[in-house]
Amino acid sequence: MxxxxxxxxxxDDRDGPTSPLVIIVDEKLAHRxxxxxxxVGRRMYRPTDLxxxxxxxxxxxxxxxxxxxxxxxxxxxxxxNGAVGSYFYPLSQDTSRGLTFAxxxxxxxxxxxxxxxxxxxxLDRELPVFDSQTMxxxxxxxxxxxxxxxxxxxSFGSSPAASCSAPPVRSRCARACRVSCSPxxxxxxxC
Numbered sequence: 001m002x003x004x005x006x007x008x009x010x011x012d013d014r015d016g017p018t019s020p021l022v023i024i025v026d027e028k029l030a031h032r033x034x035x036x037x038x039x040v041g042r043r044m045y046r047p048t049d050l051x052x053x054x055x056x057x058x059x060x061x062x063x064x065x066x067x068x069x070x071x072x073x074x075x076x077x078x079x080x081n082g083a084v085g086s087y088f089y090p091l092s093q094d095t096s097r098g099l100t101f102a103x104x105x106x107x108x109x110x111x112x113x114x115x116x117x118x119x120x121x122x123l124d125r126e127l128p129v130f131d132s133q134t135m136x137x138x139x140x141x142x143x144x145x146x147x148x149x150x151x152x153x154x155s156f157g158s159s160p161a162a163s164c165s166a167p168p169v170r171s172r173c174a175r176a177c178r179v180s181c182s183p184x185x186x187x188x189x190x191c
């Protein structure tokens with residue numbers, strides 16, 4: 001994903017399953033929790049009680065910030081990036097969640113789906129692989145929430161223009177059409 005490191009370091013071999021727990025945060029989260037301070041070396045924890053997010057108990061896992069990256073849009077291109085920010089764990093220290101990864105290729109990305117699926121299956125036949133899409137497909141899907149209103153606006157906006165560019169219809173309502181298309185249009189009065 002080419003995350004740009006702002007401060008600290010990326011994950012490396014020091015961050016194994018038996019090493020102290022580490023985390024990388026984005027600038028938004030760093031600014032929220034440590035404004036005007038260097039977050040590298042600071043500690044945070046993963047809440048264990050969803051009903052009490054500030055509770056610290058014997059199951060609480062503390063993590064040390066080892067790096068800060070620029071804000072990254074994780075879900076889609078138009079997301080607000082959340083109110084708090086994003087954080088990242090090394091896979092070797094947190095295998096409890098799903099894994100999403102991207103593959104950069106110089107060839108047709110869709111052609112890689114089957115070989116990648118087979119390679120993962122050769123490692124673990126029980127591991128489900130799903131939602132395989134090219135970045136172009138993900139981008140298109142991500143922007144649909146923006147494209148739909150634009151397309152509707154264009155189509156609704158072009159309808160009156162198209163109907164007004166047609167020869168005038170001789171009826172009681174023809175005047176309303178001409179008035180509504182005029183740049184200096186006054187409110188339309190019913191026919």
